[in-house]
């Protein structure tokens with residue numbers, strides 16, 4: 269069966285070119301990048317080339333501003349802990365209610381350690397307000413952490429403005445760019461951002477590799493303590509094959525940046541196709557600037573897991589902000605923060621695209637999805653209630 | 667991805683008895699859109715035989731909620747009301763070859779809808795909303811779960827932890843503010859239950875129960891103490907409230923054997939089981 273993979277915000281396929289670039293580092297090029305001999309030294313060179321490639325994708329001025337980590341979560345944790353440890357006198361953090369758990373739960377942990385955390389709300393379109401941010405940042409704020417784009421809705425936040433506000437009060441600024449890197453241009457050398465997290469497996473590198481950008485001159489305290497790797501900023505023997513993979517993926521992502529328009533057009537076709545064919549739907553974050561790859565759409569009166577199970581049967585992979593898929597019993601914290609009504613929140617589906625998607629993928633979903641929605645609505649008591657009300661209202665207006 | 671059985675997937679993909687009944691004899695409703703699942707059950711009852719001749723459902727929910735509803739209608743069709751009333755949530759889950767533990771609340775929803783539908787029939791057919799959700803003290807505000815519902819789930823399914831209560835009723839599964847309260851409800855229930863057990867006079871227990879209790883008390887409260895002195899004790903016989911034991915190891919030849927029996931073994935068993943007990947050594 270053909271798989272139509274539209275869950276790229278969850279993880280992406282490792283690009284074949286990336287796999288190919290990595291393979292020699294499992295076999296003949298097994299040297300330790302930190303060794304003194306030429307055998308290891310050659311590998312060390314390749315690691316530096318990969319670092320340059322990551323720096324280039326992010327528009328960083330210097331390759332040594334890139335620290336390789338094991339994943340996006342490690343990058344986020346490192347940034348947050350480094351900021352509060354670097355400024356022990358400041359015991360306040362500002363973030364948003366819709367961050368990834370890697371930031372949100374780290375903030376909750378810091379709260380339990382006595383730090384104050386302000387969680388900025390979002391409006392119905394999933395957007396933060398810079399006025400709220402202005403009001404929240406004080407001289408006691410160690411760090412402002414605002415994601416570059418939300419993983420569930422794709423809503424893109426005004427991080428440059430946010431960074432300006434943070435810097436004007438003497439706070440560090442971190443952004444989780446895990447969903448953005450490779451999808452939107454990033455130009456750190458002309459930016460006020462101090463720290464930025466990315467994750468390999470969201471941009472066609474494998475799982476198990478990430479990076480943290482730390483601007484030169486930023487106070488930094490390592491998260492993982494041990495040897496002198498990464499200029500003593502992240503201990504642990506370099507994960508060479510994966511670092512090479514991430515370097516290659518960033519190179520490909522730069523080359524693929526020109527495809528953004530094509531992907532955005534596919535997403536828009538998917539969005540318009542569904543909203544035209546299916547009544548009672550709502551595009552979450554639709555009123556805000558969004559990543560070109562992401563569509564979060566809610567189907568009223570039905571539940572997300574049931575939709576996903578049917579789609580999965582048809583070979584379509586997507587994900588849901590519904591409670592039942594995660595086992596958390598509650599719908600997504602992002603949709604709730606946006607005030608998406610419960611009649612919609614449980615029935616939300618996220619489609620997320622990559623360069624590997626084609627027009628025929630979209631056609632397939634547009635053909636197969638509406639009957640699934642109809643089938644589930646036909647068995648939903650709330651759908652019938654709503655239809656009954658609509659009928660009565662219609663009859664009365666006659 | 668949940669590990670659903672083939673039977674769950676089958677009933678999800680091909681649900682039996684979806685829809686509504688024109689002029690139903692009973693309609694039961696449970697759950698709501700805020701909680702993420704809801705079930706409306708329609709039944710037709712032959713009044714002469716009290717048999718459920720037809721059952722249909724409408725469900726809002728995940729795969730296992732739809733499968734549980736479908737299973738429920740298959741199970742109750744053709745049953746008398748009395749037989750249907752005896753259907754438990756565990757039987758619904760068993761019918762489907764089991765449910766993931768986090769999804770047991772789907773089977774509970776089925777059982778509750780059935781109860782409400784039967785009540786609706788008895789009251790003349792007007793729809794009945796499950797009353798466990800409507801009355802009593804609300805413990806979990808996020809999901810509107812009452813103390814009664816928690817107690818019932820605990821009793822019916824032998825649940826002992828807050829996590830299990832969450833799996834079966836959802837209570838505690840959102841903000842978590844009610845978890846201490848759920849624990850308190852469980853503590854009250856189990857303390858009361860064990861208090862009742864203690865009060866039952868030893869002499870009135872069955873032989874099997876007696877042996878079980880004595881063995882348990884010996885293992886927990888007596889043997890460890892004797893072990894410390896290199897001895898032990900075994901149960902030989904029980905007659906009425908007279909318990910015959912044999913001292914083992916160091917204790918068996920000990921000059922203080924009589925003292926040990928009276929002041930240690932008997933004392934402990936009286937404390938634990940019933941003051942009317944006496945212990946003899948053989």
Ligand code: FES
Pocket residue numbers: 805806807808809837838839840841842843844845
């Ligand atoms: S009150 Fe029970 S989970 Fe929130």
